[in-house]
Amino acid sequence: MTQLQIGPYAVQPPVVLAPMAGITNAPFRTLCREFSGGKGLFVSEMITTRALVERNEKTMQLIHFDETEKPRSIQLYGVDPDTVGKAVRMIAEEDLADHIDLNFGCPVPKVTRKGGGSALPYKRHLLRSILREAVTNAGDLPVTMKMRKGIDDDHITFLDAGRIAVQEGVTAIALHGRTAAQHYGGTADWDAIARLKEAVPEIPVLGNGDIWSADDALRMVRETGCDGVVVGRGCLGRPWLFGDLVAAFEGTGTYAKPTLKEVAAVMLRHATLLGEWIGDEARGVIDFRKHVAWYTKGFSIGSESRKKLAIASSLDELDALMSELDLDQPWPVGADGPRGRTSGRNRVVLPDGWLDDPYDRTGVTADAELDTSGG
Secondary structure (H helix, E strand, O other), X not given: OOXXXXXXXXXXOOEEEOOOOOOOOHHHHHHHHHHHOOOOEEEEEEEEHHHHHOOOHHHHHHOOOOOOOOOOEEEEEOOOHHHHHHHHHHHHHOOOOOEEEEEEOOOOHHHHOOOOHHHHHHOHHHHHHHHHHHHHHOOOOOEEEEEEOEEEOOEEOHHHHXXXXXXXXXXXXXXXXXOOOOOOOOOOOHHHHHHHHHHOOOOOEEEEOOOOOHHHHHHHHHHHOOOEEEEOHHHOOOOOHHHHHHHHHHOOOOOXXXXXXXXXXXXXXXXXXXXXXXOOHHHHHHHHHHHHHXXXXXXXXXXXXXXXXXXXXXXXXXXXXXXXXXXXXXXXXXXXXXXXXXXXOOOOOOOOOOOOOOOOOOOOOHHHHOOOOOO
């Protein structure tokens, strides 16, 4: 397949790690990059533009990149064009990243109720203003965007948003084939990805949704004609999936099927990296707890052992608990399937009157960007 080009950066194979709040921090990106041999594009978790402009302490930590990360990709969330423009200009002038992705896909209520994330593309003029400010202030940095099909089946926005993005100079678009109302439930609509690719042939289109294995990624490209894939929940507890993706696109080898012993070694390294990144071993292990169920999915581990692993508070304790398991277990059948959140929602929480006029720019309140970064 042709090489994916994001501005001056060649991404081959055409594989991108999706930004995930609390997940795609520097330690997890390091693991994924190691398994891929440094191939692909790995995006930071969501950064709130106001928090960045105000140099919030947590936010400044989240935008730290390892010296081996090239290009450095940062995802921004914002609803105010001026603030987005200031944040992008700050990144460009202070050399904080090499690529900027804009979040118009987040479906969680605390984001959509303020008009952000997957709610925002419904407001066409507001979307255009944000994209224009971002591209104008980015200088030579490529600006991309990630979005969903729309708010719900009655308010589909992805084709309009795609055309606006092309007109405003966005470099590439990633589409998650679900509406905000679907959240992470049901099945991703890959046909929508194909339709977007047909609608905006001028720039690369990346597909996202229901990529649980490397074969799923190849199938998405074949069926939709998209230029690359964005992988999110499929890599939870499986950073080696990026090695599989490289092997699949390059046709060079077989996929990883790690034993529990090999998985345990990755778990310990992940927890260690988190402790080094945070600057506190105990806090690193505590932050790692949410990953335990993903890493151990499908393995024969008693409920009591799982419970202890999920409340470990030191690297030594985590190592000791894992050493008590049957580490010779092979990779479980079916463990490559869906993981992470799979629930849907029947209603999207929106600002009052949000759906009254798709071209009205009012409705975004002053507190829409007051949350700190990371989701």
